[in-house]
Amino acid sequence: MRGCVLAIPILSYITYINVFPHAPKIFDPPRFTPFSITRREHVSPTSIILTLRPKDARSVECEDPYREVWGKGTWSVEVKQPELQIARSYTPLPPGVGAGGRSGSGGADLRFLIRREERGEVSRYLHSLQVGAQIELRGPKVEVELPAAVSDVVFLAGGTGIAPALQVVYTLLERRKEGGDTDRLPNIRIVWANRKREDCVGGYGGDHNPPTGNRDGNAAPGYIVRELQGLQEKYPENLQVQYVVDEEGTMLDQKRITSLLNTRQSDAKTVKYSPVTTRIDSKLLFVSGPEGFVNYLAGPKKWEGGREGQGEIGGVLRRMGIRDWKVWKL
Numbered sequence: 001m002r003g004c005v006l007a008i009p010i011l012s013y014i015t016y017i018n019v020f021p022h023a024p025k026i027f028d029p030p031r032f033t034p035f036s037i038t039r040r041e042h043v044s045p046t047s048i049i050l051t052l053r054p055k056d057a058r059s060v061e062c063e064d065p066y067r068e069v070w071g072k073g074t075w076s077v078e079v080k081q082p083e084l085q086i087a088r089s090y091t092p093l094p095p096g097v098g099a100g101g102r103s104g105s106g107g108a109d110l111r112f113l114i115r116r117e118e119r120g121e122v123s124r125y126l127h128s129l130q131v132g133a134q135i136e137l138r139g140p141k142v143e144v145e146l147p148a149a150v151s152d153v154v155f156l157a158g159g160t161g162i163a164p165a166l167q168v169v170y171t172l173l174e175r176r177k178e179g180g181d182t183d184r185l186p187n188i189r190i191v192w193a194n195r196k197r198e199d200c201v202g203g204y205g206g207d208h209n210p211p212t213g214n215r216d217g218n219a220a221p222g223y224i225v226r227e228l229q230g231l232q233e234k235y236p237e238n239l240q241v242q243y244v245v246d247e248e249g250t251m252l253d254q255k256r257i258t259s260l261l262n263t264r265q266s267d268a269k270t271v272k273y274s275p276v277t278t279r280i281d282s283k284l285l286f287v288s289g290p291e292g293f294v295n296y297l298a299g300p301k302k303w304e305g306g307r308e309g310q311g312e313i314g315g316v317l318r319r320m321g322i323r324d325w326k327v328w329k330l
């Protein structure tokens, strides 16, 4: 029996090195891995995109070093602030079709959308760094493993919560298509909510057209909007994106969510107390963004056994009595 237990990992390792003979490991938790900043782009008054490349030249030569984790679902890495010795999580943006494109480094580059928080320790540190600076990352941490059977995804994203939405599109549409799995491409609907138009310039869709006379109507779309538009052009049947902007009075309310979920308002009954995760694997409803955004729409996450868990469904979704969607708070 003992031999059996040992043989399984050894066999898996041999299979792994046969399939990926030169696959170097970029990450080596619990250690941090050094990367350097190769690009720094301002994408709104409060946000930048940083492109990072591993300092180890061997990993840069690797064709697709994050292949395994991209096959799973949404993931994050921790970034260290060396002076304070603290770390925060950030979400790699997938290789883009619009603004970013596949990196010239053979795919080892990682891009991050980073919002500067007033008085935030790590986000202010990241915003202060210039091209050439070194950053240390640890991970990857899979946040949500996407089930094979998924047929419908609704993604409610606030601010930088759009990063995991792009990851879901990448894993479920891009990777599946690349793998020839075109029969299993799900239907994905994203709503990207921002406080200000400057965070999503040029982003219109659904019932939301540029107001006449609006200066932004003709402005070049922002970085992430371009990426979303590129994906929509590539997957017109499978991807819809709507934008809501607080300062323009468009809202992510019960009516909008009801229409996204294709449930009639009269079907939305109040439930008493339902656990967040159900056994449904085919319909996934993500709520991703700052704490206040997630709390308002889906109720707070909860500390369970020393780690942050999903908690109960609360907020708007609880009032709607969502039954046949599996809800994930990110």
Ligand SMILES: Cc1cc2nc3c(=O)[nH]c(=O)nc-3n(C[C@H](O)[C@H](O)[C@H](O)COP(=O)(O)OP(=O)(O)OC[C@H]3O[C@@H](n4cnc5c(N)ncnc54)[C@H](O)[C@@H]3O)c2cc1C
Pocket: 076, 088, 089, 090, 091, 092, 112, 113, 114, 115, 116, 117, 118, 119, 120, 121, 122, 123, 124, 143, 160, 163
């Ligand atoms: C899985 C995961 C993925 C994430 N992905 C991303 C991503 O891709 N991009 C991204 O930008 N963020 C992302 N985040 C959020 C990120 O991890 C950080 O929480 C965020 O950058 C703020 O960290 P900070 O150290 O700058 O702020 P902190 O120092 O932790 O401060 C947090 C908040 O408290 C406020 N605050 C701090 N000190 C004070 C004070 N003295 N008085 C009053 N208020 C104060 C700050 O203004 C800030 O709003 C992610 C989080 C998770 C959990």
